Amino acid sequence: MRSCKFWLLCLLLLGAGLAFAQVPLLVIEFLDVGQGDALLITAPNGKRILIDAGPNDAPTVELLRQRGVKALDLFVTSHNDADHIGQAAEVILAFDIKRYLDQGEGCEKTTRTFGDVLDALVQRMVPVLEPSPRPFTVPSNQGPTLTITILPLPDPRILDNGVCDSNNNSVPVRIDYGEFSLFTAGDAGFPEINWFLNQYPEEQLDVDVLKVLHHGSRNNTNTRFLQRVTPEVAVISVGCGNPFGHPHQQALQLLADTGAQVYRTDLQGTVTITTDGVDYWVATQRSLSVCTALPSPTTDLRVNLNTATQAELEALPGIGPVLARRIIENRPYSSVDDLLRVSGIGPATLERLRPLVRVN
Numbered sequence: 001m002r003s004c005k006f007w008l009l010c011l012l013l014l015g016a017g018l019a020f021a022q023v024p025l026l027v028i029e030f031l032d033v034g035q036g037d038a039l040l041i042t043a044p045n046g047k048r049i050l051i052d053a054g055p056n057d058a059p060t061v062e063l064l065r066q067r068g069v070k071a072l073d074l075f076v077t078s079h080n081d082a083d084h085i086g087q088a089a090e091v092i093l094a095f096d097i098k099r100y101l102d103q104g105e106g107c108e109k110t111t112r113t114f115g116d117v118l119d120a121l122v123q124r125m126v127p128v129l130e131p132s133p134r135p136f137t138v139p140s141n142q143g144p145t146l147t148i149t150i151l152p153l154p155d156p157r158i159l160d161n162g163v164c165d166s167n168n169n170s171v172p173v174r175i176d177y178g179e180f181s182l183f184t185a186g187d188a189g190f191p192e193i194n195w196f197l198n199q200y201p202e203e204q205l206d207v208d209v210l211k212v213l214h215h216g217s218r219n220n221t222n223t224r225f226l227q228r229v230t231p232e233v234a235v236i237s238v239g240c241g242n243p244f245g246h247p248h249q250q251a252l253q254l255l256a257d258t259g260a261q262v263y264r265t266d267l268q269g270t271v272t273i274t275t276d277g278v279d280y281w282v283a284t285q286r287s288l289s290v291c292t293a294l295p296s297p298t299t300d301l302r303v304n305l306n307t308a309t310q311a312e313l314e315a316l317p318g319i320g321p322v323l324a325r326r327i328i329e330n331r332p333y334s335s336v337d338d339l340l341r342v343s344g345i346g347p348a349t350l351e352r353l354r355p356l357v358r359v360n
């Protein structure tokens with residue numbers, strides 16, 4: 001797949017091409033909704049698909065109206081965290097939603113935001129689909145067929161303290177249009193990413209464009225994953241001055257090492273990808289700006305391996321009383337990787353614990 005690097009020239013060529021022939025184009029917009037995700041897909045025949053709705057204070061409905069949206073053929077929410085479903089109820093009430101697909105049974109939340117989404121779905125009698133693997137296809141007259149594929153979710157569910165781990169059961173979606181492809185999976189972290197890497201055929205994750213997982217957190221991008229995806233373009237949907245420090249420098253470095261061209265909604269506003277199924281073009285709402293808002297202070301909630309109590313360690317997923325005692329006996333730790341010294345902790349457990357622990 002060719003990405004068009006000199007996009008001004010590409011747009012001119014595209015314009016010239018359009019003047020002579022009706023080239024069916026697919027448009028994918030990473031809407032600037034602040035700290036959250038909202039991905040609007042406009043098929044060549046005008047059908048619209050939305051993946052995630054942005055956080056509670058996002059102008060999602062207004063952004064969709066500005067683009068002439070009246071109905072959504074499919075509305076997918078990757079998972080039930082507020083930065084992805086914050087505006088979902090408003091979207092459901094404002095537009096004609098043909099089908100809604102979410103994380104499904106077992107991952108419900110007790111939050112007000114999630115309750116509002118359920119109420120809106122009932123009020124508007126929207127058909128709700130389980131996230132079973134399946135393709136949704138949108139044919140176009142002269143161009144390729146757009147395929148939105150819901151990929152398999154971890155089975156069984158990845159749990160956190162015995163309940164559905166919202167981030168790590170994010171709905172994975174692959175978009176194909178001719179030779180163009182894109183992968184997105186909400187805030188999937190290493191446990192879910194490792195499941196993808198182990199379960200999916202090699203080529204299933206190999207795409208042109210990656211929606212960077214979890215707003216560029218260090219816990220959601222690693223070399224093994226990027227080597228499989230080999231993205232030419234990586235888009236980070238992230239809010240300026242967010243309290244999490246997203247995107248993290250480590251993730252940016254890994255993306256740079258991969259050779260991906262990185263776009264960020266905090267610096268460039270809405271990022272738009274247009275493709276005819278052969279080439280694709282990336283345009284941004286504004287040229288690169290600097291995010292000057294200072295991150296608001298945040299408390300590091302990760303468990304310190306060198307000072308945590310037995311009870312705090314037992315609260316970690318997969319750590320019972322025996323392993324917690326062994327972790328204490330093996331102190332001190334100079335890095336999280338030192339956990340491999342602990343008998344009973346292997347690489348899989350280490351990866352599961354990595355986002356949740358620290359050493360100082």
Ligand SMILES: [Zn+2]
Nearest residue numbers: 036083187214
């Ligand atoms: Zn998120």
